[in-house]
Structure formats: C-alpha cells, structure tokens
Amino acid sequence: MNADLIVYNIGQLVTGRELSLKDGESSMENIEILENGYIAISGNEIMAFGAGEVPSKLVKFTTKLLDAEGCVVTPGLIDSHTHLVHGGSRENEFLDKIQGVPYLDILERGGGILSTVKATREATEDELLDKAKKTLRTMLSLGVTTVESKSGYGLDSETELKQLKVNERLNHEQEIEIVSTFMGAHAVPKEYENNREEFIKKMLDLLPIIKERKLAEFFDVFCEKGVFTTEESKKMFKEAKKYGLKLRIHADEIENTKGAELAKELHMYSADHLMAISDEGIKALKNSKVIANLLPGTSFSLGKEYAPARKMIDNGVQVALSTDYNPGSCPTENLQLIMQIAALKLKMRPKEIFKAVTLNAARSIGREKKIGSIEEGKKADFVIFDAKNIEYILYRFGVNHTKQVFKNGCLVYKK
Numbered sequence: 001m002n003a004d005l006i007v008y009n010i011g012q013l014v015t016g017r018e019l020s021l022k023d024g025e026s027s028m029e030n031i032e033i034l035e036n037g038y039i040a041i042s043g044n045e046i047m048a049f050g051a052g053e054v055p056s057k058l059v060k061f062t063t064k065l066l067d068a069e070g071c072v073v074t075p076g077l078i079d080s081h082t083h084l085v086h087g088g089s090r091e092n093e094f095l096d097k098i099q100g101v102p103y104l105d106i107l108e109r110g111g112g113i114l115s116t117v118k119a120t121r122e123a124t125e126d127e128l129l130d131k132a133k134k135t136l137r138t139m140l141s142l143g144v145t146t147v148e149s150k151s152g153y154g155l156d157s158e159t160e161l162k163q164l165k166v167n168e169r170l171n172h173e174q175e176i177e178i179v180s181t182f183m184g185a186h187a188v189p190k191e192y193e194n195n196r197e198e199f200i201k202k203m204l205d206l207l208p209i210i211k212e213r214k215l216a217e218f219f220d221v222f223c224e225k226g227v228f229t230t231e232e233s234k235k236m237f238k239e240a241k242k243y244g245l246k247l248r249i250h251a252d253e254i255e256n257t258k259g260a261e262l263a264k265e266l267h268m269y270s271a272d273h274l275m276a277i278s279d280e281g282i283k284a285l286k287n288s289k290v291i292a293n294l295l296p297g298t299s300f301s302l303g304k305e306y307a308p309a310r311k312m313i314d315n316g317v318q319v320a321l322s323t324d325y326n327p328g329s330c331p332t333e334n335l336q337l338i339m340q341i342a343a344l345k346l347k348m349r350p351k352e353i354f355k356a357v358t359l360n361a362a363r364s365i366g367r368e369k370k371i372g373s374i375e376e377g378k379k380a381d382f383v384i385f386d387a388k389n390i391e392y393i394l395y396r397f398g399v400n401h402t403k404q405v406f407k408n409g410c411l412v413y414k415k
Helices: 091-098 103-108 113-122 125-141 157-173 196-204 207-213 230-242 259-265 279-285 296-302 309-314 335-344 350-356 359-364 390-395
Strands: 005-014 033-042 045-051 064-067 072-075 077-082 144-150 177-185 218-223 246-251 270-273 291-294 319-321 382-385 402-407 410-414
Touching (some): 072 390, 077 359, 113 157, 125 144, 125 157, 125 410, 157 177, 157 207, 177 230, 207 230, 218 230, 246 259, 259 270, 291 359, 309 319, 319 350, 319 359
Parallel strands (some): 005 064, 005 072, 177 218, 246 270
Antiparallel strands (some): 072 382, 382 402, 402 410
C-alpha cells in the first residue's frame, strides 16, 4: 500500500510508544524516540513509521514528500484539562491579586468566579463560540490537536447546556478535537448558598438531557473544602455513572480531601490538580489506571505549592500535564510553557514531560487507542517542532517552537 504523505529526515521522532524499561528508568520515561525517522500517512491515519531510509514500497508518484529538515516530530499535543468556554475575562482583578488581596474579598465584591459566571450567563451561544475559537487557534499554533473542555461557568441549567452546546459546535467548526465534560458542580452559586442540596439536585437533573443529546462524555466535580465535600462528590459521581458518563475529578487542590483515593475507588480516568495529595493518595494511584493530571500553570499563577510530581512518578504514578486554561487562576493557552514549568519546577525529565502531554493525556480522556502516539492505525495528528532535540524545546522557554501542525493527516498550521 502506498502513502499519501511521507514526512522524512526527522531528527528525533518521538513515537510515544511504550517499550521495555531500561535499568533505572521510570515507567514515565518509557517512550520510544527514533533518530533519522519518517512517518507515512494514508488518508487520516498513520500507515507506517521507522528510522533510516523510507521504504520504496510506500512511495507512489502522487505521494507528497515533506522534508522535516532534521527537526523534532511528536504526536499532536493533548490539553486534557481546560475551562475553554466562558464569557469575559478578569484582568481587572490582576492588581488586587498580585498585591495579595484575599480571594474571598475579591469574591465579596462580585469578582472571582462570580464575575465569570455572570459574563457567561449574559453571553450568547455565538459569542461564547467565537471567543473559544480564538483561544483554540492559539492552542493549535502551539501544537495542540485535542482539548478537553468543561462547562461549569453557568451554574444554572440554561447556561450549563449552552456551554456544552458550544463544545458540540466547536467539534464541527474548527480543527481541534473537543472532548466535552459536564462540570455543573464547579461551585455553589450565591443564590443557593443556603440550599446546597437543591443546587446539586438541579445539576443532576441535567444528566438525562445531556445523555439524550450526547452533549458530554465526562463528568467532573470540584471536590474541595468550601466547595463540594467528598460525600457530596461521591453521590454525584455515582449518579453520573448511571447515565454512562466517564468520571474525572478536581482533587486535593488546596486541602487534602482524599480526592485521589475517591478517584481510585470509582475507577476514574483522571484525578486533577493534586497539589495537596497525601502519601496515602499517592499509594492509591500507584499502578492504577487513574492518571494524575497535574496543572503547574495554576501553581505558577497563584504563587502556590506545586504538585509533588517527582514523588508521584518515583512511586509508580502515571502523570499527565495540562494548562487548566481558565479566566481566573490560569489564563494561558500555552501548553509548551506548562511543559517548561514542569521541567523547571516539578523536576520532570524530558521524556516524562512528552509522555505526559501525549500518551498519558490521551489515556486521561479515553483516547489512547486513537491518538497520543505515532503508531500504525492511529490518527495522523503530529507536530513538527523547530528544534533538533526534545531538550531544546524545554530549555528555551517562553517561545513557540511549533513549525507545522497536522491533524488527521492535513496541515492545519504553518509558522
């Protein structure tokens, strides 16, 4: 069978495939990197890859040939935790934030998440769509080809469904694949402060509608002191599971609420944040299928402690990295910057970081059989970086290293 497109003369081809472990190597470093590589694409899938000369049997007279000029090629990056769809922005709170004004004081003045909820409720579906498209164009230019997108800035039935409808439309109106998550349990709105049970019921009442309209694949809860308790979260997760939604959790972000343990108990796809995870939580995630999805951009933005990534990895936990793009605690689309912070602050190694934003990120959204690595039969989502090795991408921080991005075998971004 002949290829439609062949990318050759790849300096380092990060296939992302897992191989047999070498002595002293962590499972997070267990990814394949080929020197002088090539990829052959047929339609929207990878048909072959390897190192050295491209086999002549792959080439026909109509095959397009692309010289990578010794650059790094990786699977398309996956941002597996974002709050993509929202109204407004919160730069008006920035001075207060850097001057140390307590968040509760900002909240009392109608700022914080309340400001974003108000803006999201007031925005039309088309306005939210246009804003999200602009964000996604930036993400695409940085090498991201798949994004998980949560609701959670509506906190009422109408706006939560509006956000999920935007997710649905985005999947048809731009290049990046959107994985939709229902997160009505993101906060308790002011009007339900004294009636939490009624609010929880209101959000759970949306589950049959979401299932019928196929508006979300995942269900998420902010399990945190002052937000939703572990017991409240467990109740909601069990109800969501009845409607076929897969589970992920905002866990142990500010205080330890045993969110990691709950993720293991309910067989979730990911436990996210984990800055306050306990040793027991790490033990629970060890050798489990739950991905520890770390968001160091949030720690950077808020000046908080970072998740203990090195300890997790050294204890057999599988880690992913995401931006947590949102208008409050981490208003950045730059997953490359997050990778660089992970190297400098989380002390993650280059191979670990690339696994965290490809194969493990794919696992956290249930897509590892389709994306996340360069393998036969997987989608032809890949990035050509203007670098000769993966270390350079992490070493030279704060710039965009992307040269070209391919989604489903098609060129969708070129610098």
